[in-house]
Amino acid sequence: MSGFSLKRLALTILIALLACSSSFQACSARKAMYTRQLKTIGKGYDGYNYQDPKLMDEGNGVTPLKNTGSSTFNVLHFGAKGDGKADDTKAFEAAWAAACQVRGSTMMVPSGSVFLVKPITFSGPNCEPNIVFQLDGKIIAPRSSSAWGSGFYQWLDFSKLQGITIRGKGTIDGQGSIWWNDSTDESESETPTAGDSLYSSKQDSISGELSAKMPSTKPTALRFYGSSVVTVTGITIQNSPQTHLKFDDCTGVQVSGVTVSSPGDSPNTDGIHLQNSQNVVIYSTNLACGDDCVSIQTGCSNIFVHNVNCGPGHGISIGGLGRDNTKACVKNVTVRDITMQDTMTGVRIKTWQGGSGSVSGVMFSNIQVSRVKTPIMIDQFYCDKSRCQNETKAVAVSDINYVNIRGTYTVNPVHFACSDSLPCSGVTLTTIQLKPAQEVSQSNGPFCWETYGQLKTNTIPPIDCLQRGKPSKNQLHSNGDSC
Numbered sequence: 001m002s003g004f005s006l007k008r009l010a011l012t013i014l015i016a017l018l019a020c021s022s023s024f025q026a027c028s029a030r031k032a033m034y035t036r037q038l039k040t041i042g043k044g045y046d047g048y049n050y051q052d053p054k055l056m057d058e059g060n061g062v063t064p065l066k067n068t069g070s071s072t073f074n075v076l077h078f079g080a081k082g083d084g085k086a087d088d089t090k091a092f093e094a095a096w097a098a099a100c101q102v103r104g105s106t107m108m109v110p111s112g113s114v115f116l117v118k119p120i121t122f123s124g125p126n127c128e129p130n131i132v133f134q135l136d137g138k139i140i141a142p143r144s145s146s147a148w149g150s151g152f153y154q155w156l157d158f159s160k161l162q163g164i165t166i167r168g169k170g171t172i173d174g175q176g177s178i179w180w181n182d183s184t185d186e187s188e189s190e191t192p193t194a195g196d197s198l199y200s201s202k203q204d205s206i207s208g209e210l211s212a213k214m215p216s217t218k219p220t221a222l223r224f225y226g227s228s229v230v231t232v233t234g235i236t237i238q239n240s241p242q243t244h245l246k247f248d249d250c251t252g253v254q255v256s257g258v259t260v261s262s263p264g265d266s267p268n269t270d271g272i273h274l275q276n277s278q279n280v281v282i283y284s285t286n287l288a289c290g291d292d293c294v295s296i297q298t299g300c301s302n303i304f305v306h307n308v309n310c311g312p313g314h315g316i317s318i319g320g321l322g323r324d325n326t327k328a329c330v331k332n333v334t335v336r337d338i339t340m341q342d343t344m345t346g347v348r349i350k351t352w353q354g355g356s357g358s359v360s361g362v363m364f365s366n367i368q369v370s371r372v373k374t375p376i377m378i379d380q381f382y383c384d385k386s387r388c389q390n391e392t393k394a395v396a397v398s399d400i401n402y403v404n405i406r407g408t409y410t411v412n413p414v415h416f417a418c419s420d421s422l423p424c425s426g427v428t429l430t431t432i433q434l435k436p437a438q439e440v441s442q443s444n445g446p447f448c449w450e451t452y453g454q455l456k457t458n459t460i461p462p463i464d465c466l467q468r469g470k471p472s473k474n475q476l477h478s479n480g481d482s483c
């Protein structure tokens, strides 16, 4: 595949020579430019004969764009069928391998076709920067259990890239329904930090016998790992077996104009999951799913989520942090200008008992909720197993601000359950107006446990349970390891 860029250049030179033969000066200038490009890009491909007419004739996805120096690699020109039935994985791999060689190139998944693609890694450590994955068609995941072997943590995986953009009006469809109906072991719901490993370590011995059974590890539909300057815009991601869009160990992430869609009862289908990632902005995005619309996990800082609609789903959550006595650090998160309908929680912070580290510097503002069970929640006793041990260690929660949270709830407006040994501190509430939804006959009032802070305005309903000032037994550093 390494020769495609050279072929593209050869073609371009040919076209340029023909096109500008009337102007000798311009022509020689362009020729000089192309020669320079050829030298740069051709590095490492010595011996390739870019004049080989056989290769020139292949129509192999090389679309010269005049004078821009960029290249487009269309999967259809690499053998993809795009009929939704044939396995197009190899064609995607080949198109990627070609695009990878050219700085600022475009890998094109054209509209009007449906591409069946098996788990695949668009791996980047040796790729040129600033590749665009132009998605205008539809990519679907295989539904046969054999395609998934003993399980993958992700389906479409972009790894170790500098400057990667997925854009277009296309769709990524995880065809998750066959995974959702299998009974779920809840402890599976949070995948470990998978790092770069693609395969699950877990063998599902039963899947060999029952051919229709999917492996117990459910894949994330689209993941970015270890990458910087990542943009996802325009596309739709739907029906993921598990999380729809995940960023792990990334910096400089921008998500906009994205639609996530899966049923409200599809298990563990987070919308967007952030982990160990910094400088992330998510905006103008519509998230409907069966778990957290946005989930912000350990190692995240400088996160800005705005103009997002969420519902159905479990709301926008920081955590669960500190699971299995781990240290978790999250700071500087702003969530503003959000609408939510029929979600389980609104804006939530959840931490496991026994963890350490901290979450601090959080602003939730201009959140409009409709029929949300519990719009405002901090839960330092988070536990998604049937039973969790009581522990004294906890992830510290401080400097958490709620401004202008309005609308209707169906269970209770505010639920703050903080640790006895490490109370929440610096919780401020400003302009809160939460009323029971019309259809609710009986609702509960605000609940607080070991929660310290300040009401900056009157609130509806009155939140009398918040304790003024700071915890007397301020143990903010008693958990040993600050972030």
Ligand SMILES: *[C@@H]1O[C@H](CO)[C@@H](O)[C@H](O)[C@H]1NC(C)=O
Residues within 6 Å of the ligand: 177, 178, 181
């Ligand atoms: C999964 O369950 C839903 C709801 O019961 C049903 O509509 C759907 O057909 C099931 N899917 C499969 C693949 O069994």
Ligand SMILES: *[C@@H]1O[C@H](CO)[C@@H](O)[C@H](O)[C@H]1NC(C)=O
Residues within 6 Å of the ligand: 301, 302, 303, 304, 332, 334
């Ligand atoms: C907090 O994050 C925002 C992005 O949401 C960033 O602009 C700002 O500089 C960060 N603040 C600090 C103190 O790092």
Ligand SMILES: *[C@@H]1O[C@H](CO)[C@@H](O)[C@H](O)[C@H]1NC(C)=O
Residues within 6 Å of the ligand: 388, 389, 390
């Ligand atoms: C943990 O503590 C709470 C409150 O003190 C108590 O109700 C609960 O039974 C305890 N759980 C366990 C597993 O010990």
